[in-house]
Amino acid sequence: MAGSANGGGLYLATSLPDALAALAERGAAGAPMAGATWIMRRPDGRAYVGLSRIAALRRIAVEPDQVRIGACATHAELAAALADLPECRVLAEAAGRSANPSVRAVATVGGNLCAHDFAAADLVPALLCLDAAVEVTGPGGTERLSLADFLAMRAGLEPGRVLTELIVPRQAVRSAHTRLPLRVAGDYPVAMVSLAATVDGGGRVEAVRLAVGSVEPVARRWPELEERLQGQALDPDSVAQAAKGLLDGFQARDGVEVPGSYRVRVLPALVRRAVAAALA
């Protein structure tokens, strides 16, 4: 088998077939490892198969209608690749502002989406509001699914299957990612809002996707607010006002850094900032 054994239960794969074969060999004891920034917080003795040396998984291809992002592209690589694509601004901001520069240099897109017990993943709400799809590859081939469907099944993803690519449609949207970091929460945001909208010539909302992260255990869209904004002026203050009246549906998570009620309370202000940034 190609690749190199590196002791300590880590095998560094050199190609996707090599990684899939190594994972199949390890069975339930194995797991993929990307940047290891999440795994290192709670090492669990699993037999890891490193993906970061697989060049094909790090590619970012900007095509006329979509951007294809290899799961092992780092946050820093993603932010740089999207810097000149206004329609992907929300994602570039999420990738470029998460954590800190050292973490962004190694943490991968795939790790961010696969860490199912990580509520504060910046890329998840940004990708939800861009209507992204993902591809998962395993012994049975490659399956494409919406990001929302992937989030619903990722905790049960078999260790022999690997998230290989993300597909982001290029649409003429105004977008922005806003997050609230607090010193007590370290580098992690206590709440975040991602927004992508199209407006007509009169500044009224034609279509909008709005996603909230770090408030509940898994990021999700905010359908009540999206519905309320349909056909309305995309104005920061009135959107924040509408958000204030629609906070009841959140089942916020309490944390050592802040109570869940605080995460919900800051959402209208984050929504206001997101709208203002998207219009700027």
Ligand SMILES: Cc1cc2nc3c(=O)[nH]c(=O)nc-3n(C[C@H](O)[C@H](O)[C@H](O)COP(=O)(O)OP(=O)(O)OC[C@H]3O[C@@H](n4cnc5c(N)ncnc54)[C@H](O)[C@@H]3O)c2cc1C
């Ligand atoms: C101090 C600190 C602060 C941070 N703050 C933030 C923040 O504010 N916002 C933010 O978004 N991130 C933050 N992160 C980074 C966060 O850990 C990563 O964004 C991400 O969750 C993990 O990416 P990784 O490549 O390191 O994944 P890993 O740690 O390598 O893996 C994470 C999980 O995903 C699985 N996995 C990884 N890749 C794949 C794949 N391709 N297919 C299938 N399974 C896979 C692994 O088996 C593991 O279960 C922070 C990290 C640190 C250390």
